Amino acid sequence: MRFPVVVKGRPRFAKVGFATAADMKVVSGWAKLGAASEDPAVQDAAEFAGLACKRWRFYQRAGRYASNVEELLRMITAMPDAEVALMFVAEAEWYKPSSQMGVCLCRRTWSNGLCVDFLTVSPEEAAPGHRSVAGVGRGLLYFAAAVAETIRASNIWGEATSLSAPPYRHMFENPRIQDFFRVGRRALRHFRTNVETRWNAMGLPVPGHHAIDVE
Numbered sequence: 001m002r003f004p005v006v007v008k009g010r011p012r013f014a015k016v017g018f019a020t021a022a023d024m025k026v027v028s029g030w031a032k033l034g035a036a037s038e039d040p041a042v043q044d045a046a047e048f049a050g051l052a053c054k055r056w057r058f059y060q061r062a063g064r065y066a067s068n069v070e071e072l073l074r075m076i077t078a079m080p081d082a083e084v085a086l087m088f089v090a091e092a093e094w095y096k097p098s099s100q101m102g103v104c105l106c107r108r109t110w111s112n113g114l115c116v117d118f119l120t121v122s123p124e125e126a127a128p129g130h131r132s133v134a135g136v137g138r139g140l141l142y143f144a145a146a147v148a149e150t151i152r153a154s155n156i157w158g159e160a161t162s163l164s165a166p167p168y169r170h171m172f173e174n175p176r177i178q179d180f181f182r183v184g185r186r187a188l189r190h191f192r193t194n195v196e197t198r199w200n201a202m203g204l205p206v207p208g209h210h211a212i213d214v215e
Contacts, residue, residue, distance in 0.1 A: 116158030
């Protein structure tokens with residue numbers, strides 16, 4: 001799925017989808033970047049990336065993961081209470097030194113919710129004063145919401161840190177979010193509509209709400 005980000009004040013297209021083995025090889029290297037920084041945001045991004053990769057490998061070994069929506073739907077049909085891990089990546093060919101800009105590890109839960117285990121941008125983009133690309137996290141969360149709607153998930157939920165709670169409050173229009181958020185179907189549709197309006201105002205054509213391709 002293509003979506004716009006802002007680079008030095010100008011919109012550019014990036015894309016978000018299911019992560020490949022090549023993506024994960026790059027992302028696994030992000031964990032090393034935290035030790036070289038004293039910035040809490042960089043350290044958090046590096047830690048989250050490392051934990052996401054570790055948990056993703058666990059689910060791969062257990063066979064409890066899906067690499068695309070069709071596979072996810074087949075697993076749910078075969079086992080309605082299956083817990084399935086999903087790894088999304090935001091990337092752009094123009095982004096250097098590697099194309100990967102952010103990742104999101106989710107789990108489809110046994111009750112058909114979607115848990116956001118980890119969502120982070122690259123540690124190189126995490127420090128507010130050094131961020132060159134804006135909107136990566138929004139694109140990842142939008143894609144997660146699109147997948148949630150595709151599988152008719154009852155909600156999206158997850159933990160919020162002191163650094164991530166403010167963006168979640170803003171994007172979900174919920175000032176009460178503290179260390180946890182849960183967003184139901186109606187609020188998810190509202191979130192997606194708001195994001196589409198924001199993206200369309202940037203002047204780059206994006207897919208409509210009902211035309212989203214989550215492959």
